[in-house]
Amino acid sequence: MRTPLLFKTYRVLTTVLEPAVIGLLYWRQRQGREDRTRLGERQGYPSRQRPRGHVIWVHGASIGETLSLLPVVERLTQRGLSVLVTSGTRTSAALIARRLPPGAVHQFVPVDVPRYIRRFLDHWKPDLVLMAESEIWPNTVLTLEERHIPLVMVNGRMSDRSFQRWQKLPGIIGALLERFALCLTQSPDDAMRLAHLGAPRVLVSGNLKFDSAPPPADPRIVAHLSGLIAGRPVWLAASTHPGEENAIVAVHRALAQRHPQLLTIIAPRHPHRGPEVAAIAERAGLRASQRSRGIHPDRATDVYVADTVGEMGLFFRLSPIVLMGGTLAPIGGHNPIEPAKLGAAILHGPHIHSAREIYEALDEARGALLVKDSSSLARAASELLSNASLARDMARNASDTVQALSGAVDRTMQSIEPFIVQAKLGARR
Structure with a gap:
C-alpha cells in the first residue's frame, strides 16, 4: 500500500x-491526568504478563x-x-x-x-x-x-x-x-x-x-440516598462542562420558587472540577456539598455535586429527570442511552452533533426533549417536576427506543x- x-x-x-x-507525560502526571504508578504503560512498557x-x-x-x-x-x-x-x-x-x-x-x-x-x-x-x-x-x-x-x-x-x-x-x-x-x-x-x-x-x-448494560449501583447505597432525599423534587445534570453549570444553577434558583426543597444534582464530566462546580453554586447563594468529600445531601442541600468516578448508575437511578451535559455548550452531547435504560426523562440542548442519531431517535419517540436555552430548560424541567405522569411517559418512550435499537x-x-x-x-x- x-x-x-x-x-x-x-x-x-x-x-x-x-x-x-x-516531558509531556510527566507534565500530565503532575496535572493529575496520568497515573504515576502506570506511566510506563504509556511508553509501551507492560505491567502485566x-x-x-x-x-x-x-x-x-x-x-x-x-x-x-x-x-x-x-x-x-x-x-x-x-x-x-x-x-x-x-x-x-x-x-x-x-x-x-x-x-x-x-x-x-x-x-x-x-x-x-x-x-x-x-x-x-x-x-x-x-x-x-x-x-x-x-x-x-x-x-x-x-x-x-x-x-x-x-x-x-x-x-x-x-x-x-x-x-x-x-x-x-x-x-x-x-x-x-x-x-x-x-x-x-x-x-x-x-x-x-x-x-x-x-x-x-x-x-x-x-x-451495553446500564451502569451498576450498589442497591444499599441507592436505598440509603433515596431515603435521604425522599419527598423532594430531584433532577440531575449529567456530564456537564464549563459554562453549563452556571446556567444550571440559575435554573435551580428559578425552579426553587415553584418547587420548594428542590435538589439539583450536578455530575461534572471531569470529576476533578467538583470544587469549581460547588463554588459556582455557593456564589449564587446556594448550599452545595460534594460527593467526593463523603458528604450526603441533607434537607438544607440545594446542589449536590456528584464528583466521583463510577457512580453515574447511582445518580441516574435517583433522578427521574436528566439533562445531558455537553449539549448546552458546544461540546456535541454525551451518550443519553444510560439514563434512558434506567428510566429517566431526558432533556438536552441544541449541541448534539457527537450523537445526533441517538438524540433524534429519542426526540422523535418523545423520550427526550430539546431545550434551546436556560429559559426553555427551566420551563421544561418545571413541567416535568409538576407532572409525574408526563415524566413517566417520556421515560418509558426513551427505554422502548433504546431497546428497539439494540x-x-x-x-x-x-x-x-x-x-x-x-x-x-x-x-x-
Whole structure:
C-alpha cells in the first residue's frame, strides 16, 4: 500500500521528539491526568504478563468508548480468547478495571511514538486489533500493517464535522482507512462518510452502546440516598462542562420558587472540577456539598455535586429527570442511552452533533426533549417536576427506543468471526 510522505515525516518527527513526549507525560502526571504508578504503560512498557494463547487487543479512547466495548469483550472471553483492553484516560482505567470479565486485562494505550508501539506489540503480540469509533493513529496503524496484524474498526463513527475536515486531506485519511481490514459503523451515514473517504470494506453494525448494560449501583447505597432525599423534587445534570453549570444553577434558583426543597444534582464530566462546580453554586447563594468529600445531601442541600468516578448508575437511578451535559455548550452531547435504560426523562440542548442519531431517535419517540436555552430548560424541567405522569411517559418512550435499537453486538460478532477463526488457527492476514 502507498505510504504518503506526510506519514514518513510524522514517523520521523515523533521519533525525534520522543524526549518531548516524555516531558509531556510527566507534565500530565503532575496535572493529575496520568497515573504515576502506570506511566510506563504509556511508553509501551507492560505491567502485566501476556496470557498464553491468542490475544485480541480491544481499544477505546475514553470512558464511553471503552464501556461500549464491554459486551464484545465478554463475548470474546466466552470464546476462550484472552483480551487486552486499552484506553487513554485515568477515569476510564479506574472504571473499566472493576467491570472487566475474567480473561481480560487493562493497560493504558501507548502514545503514538514508533518505539513505544513496537515495544507494546513485541510484548502483547495481538492476533487481532479492534479499535472503537474514530481512533486512528498513524504510527499504530502503519506498524500493525507491517506486522500483518488485522485491524478492524468497531462501533465506527464519522461525524459530519470530522468528515468535512478530512475531505480537505483525502490522501491522508484514505491511506489510513485502506489499512483497516474492515470498518463496522454505527449508522448508514457513518458508513457513507467512511467509504467516501477511502475505507474499502464498510458494514453497518449499529451502535454498541445500545447493547451495553446500564451502569451498576450498589442497591444499599441507592436505598440509603433515596431515603435521604425522599419527598423532594430531584433532577440531575449529567456530564456537564464549563459554562453549563452556571446556567444550571440559575435554573435551580428559578425552579426553587415553584418547587420548594428542590435538589439539583450536578455530575461534572471531569470529576476533578467538583470544587469549581460547588463554588459556582455557593456564589449564587446556594448550599452545595460534594460527593467526593463523603458528604450526603441533607434537607438544607440545594446542589449536590456528584464528583466521583463510577457512580453515574447511582445518580441516574435517583433522578427521574436528566439533562445531558455537553449539549448546552458546544461540546456535541454525551451518550443519553444510560439514563434512558434506567428510566429517566431526558432533556438536552441544541449541541448534539457527537450523537445526533441517538438524540433524534429519542426526540422523535418523545423520550427526550430539546431545550434551546436556560429559559426553555427551566420551563421544561418545571413541567416535568409538576407532572409525574408526563415524566413517566417520556421515560418509558426513551427505554422502548433504546431497546428497539439494540442488536449491534450480535452483528459485530458475526462480522469479525472470520478474524476470530484466523486468530484461533494462528493465521495472520
